[in-house]
Amino acid sequence: MTISETMEYIQSYQKSGKPVQDLTRIQSLLDELGNPQEQLQVVHIAGTNGKGSVTALCAAAATAAGYRTGTLTSPFIRHYTDRIQIDGTDIPPESLCRFCEQVKACAVSGDCSQFEITLAIALLWFLEERCDLVILETGIGGLLDATNVVKMPLVTAITSISFDHMALLGNTLLEIAAQKAGIVKPGCPVVLSPDNTDEVKAYVAQTAEQKNAPFLTPNMQDCHILSESLCETVFQYHSFSYTLHMPGRHQVYNAMTAIEMIRLLGMHGYPISAATAQAAFAGVRVPARTEILRQEPLVLLDGGHNQAGVMALAELLRRCGIRPIHGICGMLTTKDYSTACSILKSVFDTVICVDDFLEKAVPADSLAKCFAPMPSVRTADSFQNAYAEALAQAKTDHGMVVICGSLYLASEALQKIEPSSEPETRL
Known part of the structure; x- marks a missing residue:
């Protein structure tokens, strides 16, 4: 397939496809492809706002620490391939075409959504490139999101939860939170962004307790804003200062979430020092996020x-x-x-x-x-x-x-x- 044929094929699919009641569709596709997700070490992120920023911060720190890091984000901003990256570099056109052919050849691919096709392509590329870590951002929700096919991630995180996609996720904050918290897995630690409401915090904490999953949320009392402007925000957390070049107080909450995720990764055999995270955070700029x-x-x-x-x-x-x-x-x-x-x-x-x-x-x-x-x-x-x-x-x-x-x-x-x-x- 040429790149034009590949993009025509991918764009022929609906972004979400027919509504699903479970993960059978994506699981069937990945079964045909040898279940690449089971051979990767995954960090899984859900939430309404902030997923892209948290993904970028964690990935930058992991890459700076020497880990080959794959990311899948949604949606793309400049072009389709910017949603599938390794160490900040888009998937090459030739790899996209090759893996797309492999996915297209699967008997069940015709029933899938564009997001499921994209996820399968990304996983195959991450596996071939021997990524040390893969950070997956959910598309919509969590419980029934295609990325939730990952059975045992290293760490999960839930960013700020608010009202969006209500037709699919529910009309109350707790209904939406239930979908997002669907990524919580037994025994797998979950980090919740500190800017969530008390009812959301209580719900996610209860879900984590039921699944025996360690739960934590950054402590706002440990965070001190040292300076902020449209150019940069400097804050202190756990006695370390961090500089962000993505403006807005909400980016501090995203960074705190990423810091706790990085700390947990260290407990799973992927140590990343505070100094490495400090330097990496300062260089992160996510397109179209302020x-x-x-x-x-x-x-x-x-x-x-x-x-x-x-x-x-x-x-x-x-x-x-x-x-x-x-x-x-x-x-x-x-x-x-x-x-x-x-x-x-x-x-x-x-x-x-x-x-x-x-x-x-x-x-x-x-x-x-x-x-x-x-x-x-x-x-x-x-x-x-x-x-x-x-x-x-x-x-x-x-x-x-x-x-x-x-x-x-x-x-x-x-x-x-x-x-x-x-x-x-x-x-």
Whole structure:
């Protein structure tokens, strides 16, 4: 198969496929492929927000410590292959094609989802490349997620749980937590992000106790923010200081979760020193997670698309001290866009709504109505026109541009925005 044939085949599948009641479908596919997941040492991460950041932090530290580390993340941002990586490098096209042919040849592959096909390809590549560690991020949920086919991970982690994908996961926080906690395995330690509600903490702790799985959540009293800005956050945890170049208080919670996971990996024969983690964390930048695209004027890109993600962005913007803030917003019809807009309009001074980045996008006119009664709300027929207009405004009034609402919009922005020639474009 050529790369174009491979991508055509992969894209012919629905992202989630037909609803599943168990893991029989993915297990049948992996049975035909020799069950590569059983020959790998896996770290498993679920959660609503923060999975990508925690995965990136853990993987960077493991790679820095000398471990060959594979990662599977979801969704892709720039291109399909960036969701399957080893030590930060995408799967090569020739490997993608070769393993895709192997998966396609399986009798059961035709009934699978795009995510299941992707997982199988990733596992085969990780095994061939002899990865020491593999970090798997769930797609949606946990209990019925294809990645949960892994029977005995080294460590599991659950990041911030909030409302998203309610049609699949449930309408209450505890119903969603039950799906996420489905990755907890007997005897396998689980780390829960400290920014979860007390009821979620109690539920996950109870689930861990029932499965005799060691449970821990980072202690917020042990964390001290030393400094924070849009450029970096410095915090102290367990007497060690860490520097993050992903802005936002929520990234501190993600880092604390990663630190506890790293500590547990050391107890499983994968020691990673605090000094190694410190150096690795400072270099981590996850695309579209409060990413600074340029400095003059400041342009911030964020893919947060649910209530908790948008609230984290709003908190960051309130703290940054830069005004006015010119927003470019696009969201999907499958998300609670009305609530998101009500949060964003409290921090935006102007906003331009767009809908040309995906067929499932909320029509720009409908999205604009959600920002009422803001005095300066308008629409644009393309993201590029919206960006040109917002950038010109920010240059004139020394404000900033914030692009937000969807990871799909973030992907569009990364493809369409010309990199700035400034020496410190990427912080």
